[in-house]
Amino acid sequence: MTTDLLLTGFEPFDGAAVNESWEAVRRATSLLRSAGVAVEVLELPVEFGRAGNLLTAAVRKHRPSLVVAVGLAAGRTGITPERVAVNVRDARIPDNAGASPVDEQVVAGGPVGYFSTLPIKAMVAALDGVPGSVSQTAGTYVCNDVFYALQHLLARDGGLAGIRGGFVHVPAADALDTATTGRGLARMIEVALRTEVDASRAGGAEH
Template sequence: MTVLLTGFAPFGGSATNPSWRAAGLVAGRRDDVVAVELPVEFGASLPALRAAIEAHGPDLVVCAGEAGGRDEVTPERVAINVVDARIPDNAGRQPVDVPVVAGGPAAYFTTLPVKAAVAAIQARGVPAAVSYTAGTYVCNQVFYGLMHLLATDFPALRGGFVHVPSAPEQVACGEPALAVEESATALEAVIDAALTTSEDLHVAAGTLN
């Protein structure tokens, strides 16, 4: 089995991105994981993702990104077909109200077992929860683009997206954060859950708002 695990380059003025640092840690200790850094650029992220899939021929794709303000690792359940950028990307582009894929479905659900993944993360002592919004920035673009690729060009693959919190050194004291090592532990738990679970857990993990 080969797992493609992606993280993002730094963006928004930050010097680091915990999603890429965590992905690198995971790849450094597992022979079945290949880590690839994706650019935080609307015009380049999906071509880079496709190129990585074609180059490595994975059996599973897990994309990770940073979610500032969250204090849990959050496997994402649904990607939506819209880009509405609050800030410019690293190439200076700021698209507003455009689809990720013109004519594509309104949304895609992940094919990762997100509830089993959350349970696996929590079992390793890392806080986690299912998320129902991946935002409308490059993270959601990559998540939706990944699921569209799997639906159209790579139907044998499974994949999805996981958000990790900012690293402690990125935020002011008291703001939500998680050590990169813990984020790496969580990503490993997601991978293991996906490789060993064919049917997700049937447990409540919804939200009221």
């Protein structure tokens, strides 16, 4: 069976009981499957290196048309697809394995960054009243680590040619309830599945 989508979220971290990224993935998956989308899901550990390795293995196993990794961005108020992944690890807090890398590369000798290959502006336009915007930074924690590992894989492995992928941050539940986040994420993915050329509309930022 052909896989349309590989969708990932993260386990809880930093003492939290839940991770809203995984809750959003669960809700979006139910909606997408009801719409006939063939979805594979994966809950990733909040661990530098290991999370990216598990995602890499899943991409090679399922060979989906689209890969969307989802993470939590506490402090944001909307759903934010990321524009660029950067080749740096710089942890403010330890990951779930206790690692706290500082100024390390995600991939030794790799490019400084990779752009998302998702239609991020079209995805934001599809939110239809749900708060969201294009984000210019995925941070330097495990979310960015996974994002960079994914884009590096898709750019360098010729056997995966044609697979598009990227990263979306979702807010904490106190900013946007997970049911709304899940609906918004599902809408964005539906647009991404059928849109290869992004919308030409403003999505930049002054800071």
